Amino acid sequence: MAFNDLISGALTSTGQVRNEPVQARSSERIGALLDAASAVVAEVGIERLTTAMVAERANASIGTVYRYFPDRIAVLSAMSLRGFERFLRLSVEKLDAAQPTSMEAAFDSLVDAAVEMHRSEPGYTSIRLSDQIALPEVDGGSAASARIAAPLAKIFVEELGVTDEPGLVDRIDIALTVVDSLLVRAFIIDSRGDAGAIEACRRLVSTILAGSTVAA
Amino acid sequence: MAFNDLISGALTSTGQVRNEPVQARSSERIGALLDAASAVVAEVGIERLTTAMVAERANASIGTVYRYFPDRIAVLSAMSLRGFERFLRLSVEKLDAAQPTSMEAAFDSLVDAAVEMHRSEPGYTSIRLSDQIALPEVDGGSAASARIAAPLAKIFVEELGVTDEPGLVDRIDIALTVVDSLLVRAFIIDSRGDAGAIEACRRLVSTILAGSTVAA
DNA sequence: TCGTCACCGAACGGAACTCGATCATCGCGC
DNA sequence: GCGCGATGATCGAGTTCCGTTCGGTGACGA
Incomplete structure (x- = not known):
């Protein structure tokens, strides 16, 4: 309408992911990472969010976080944008x-x-x-x-x-x-x-x- | 009135300084540190403020910053409170x-x-x-x-x-x-x-x- | 079965933070 | 006023932690 x-x-x-996901599981990953980030922010605040926290909570490795986001701030703004x-x-x-x-x-x-x-x-x-x-x-x-x-x-x-x-x-x-x-x-x-x-x-x-x- | x-x-x-200043110069120091922080925030933003930048701009050493503030975030909230x-x-x-x-x-x-x-x-x-x-x-x-x-x-x-x-x-x-x-x-x-x-x-x-x- | 995508985590660099040495100031007895 | 010990204030090299990289390994698609 x-x-x-x-x-x-x-x-x-524009999107701020590093590499557009090709396979299906990637999109889920990104979603899971952002969910994790959102939970972490709610718990410890924006300033104290670390990329390691996000990775751990999403059951991913740090490398995976950086596969999709260029840096810590990008995680936050992707979360904000979503x-x-x-x-x-x-x-x-x-x-x-x-x-x-x-x-x-x-x-x-x-x-x-x-x-x-x-x-x-x-x-x-x-x-x-x-x-x-x-x-x-x-x-x-x-x-x-x-x-x-x-x-x-x-x-x-x-x-x-x-x-x-x-x-x-x-x-x-x-x-x-x-x-x-x-x-x-x-x-x-x-x-x-x-x-x-x-x-x-x-x-x-x-x-x-x-x-x-x-x-x- | x-x-x-x-x-x-x-x-x-409550104050969020680590050690209440006793001597007069301390208060000036704290003020100078917060002035520096304020300027740094205006220039590079909250996220990119580093304690080293604050120290340098206030003509102090990093140790002095940490004498008065427990951590980076405390500098920001002290600035906010002031x-x-x-x-x-x-x-x-x-x-x-x-x-x-x-x-x-x-x-x-x-x-x-x-x-x-x-x-x-x-x-x-x-x-x-x-x-x-x-x-x-x-x-x-x-x-x-x-x-x-x-x-x-x-x-x-x-x-x-x-x-x-x-x-x-x-x-x-x-x-x-x-x-x-x-x-x-x-x-x-x-x-x-x-x-x-x-x-x-x-x-x-x-x-x-x-x-x-x-x-x- | 090969190429590409996704993932991992040890390793690197830099920023946050510590700590013992050094200097400045205060207060007290003289 | 003048030493002088005590405490406050400062410094900065060193340590730890965190953001970020990168080469190797597994997983999926053709």
């Missing part, structure tokens, strides 16, 4: 199911997707959208939210009949940034996701989106 | 000068202080981005915003005559979280701080604070 454009629109970044991609797919799924008729309703689906990511993916709260933790210039410097904002705006205009006023992309970007930070807050307060904090996030987002383009 | 309580109220965390402390002092200064009569006005001073931090402290934006995300257990896990929210609420009630309704602390915490993330966004868009983004941040905070305790 139309919401599907979100994925292709936002995922412009999380982002999963978030997008989940969002599309929920948008297709909900068939929202307003931006507010659409964002409800996005928040649902993000909450599910925080709950199901171990290291997600630590990494989420920001993969420029490492080097400021790693992917052009713009946050992930900025990358979805534009395609989202386009979809909203085309599908929901939202009027394409100037500042729309900005407002969406702001809403995404706020969702991101408030959900992290919700999951810091309570590792299962504080219900009140999530609810507050939803309400605030509605306010942001509803707010007319007042007072420039 | 009364605003001064903010500092003592929010800074409960930034937080400076932000608090700046805030108090600006609050004392502005003598606000409403929460909205008070938050204007806080935003001013934060913006100034981003502008003047080299690695501040980078550290704000990751902060305790990178180091889960570093300071009890609760975000910095949660630590200021309570003392801030107390001050607002006592000094500004704000009614002490339930959820006040929460709303302040949310406002602080949003300020943090939106200012980081403003400084990612433009390293000098995108004016429009900062303005949008101020407006949104007003909305959050003004919002009555509607729809629980």
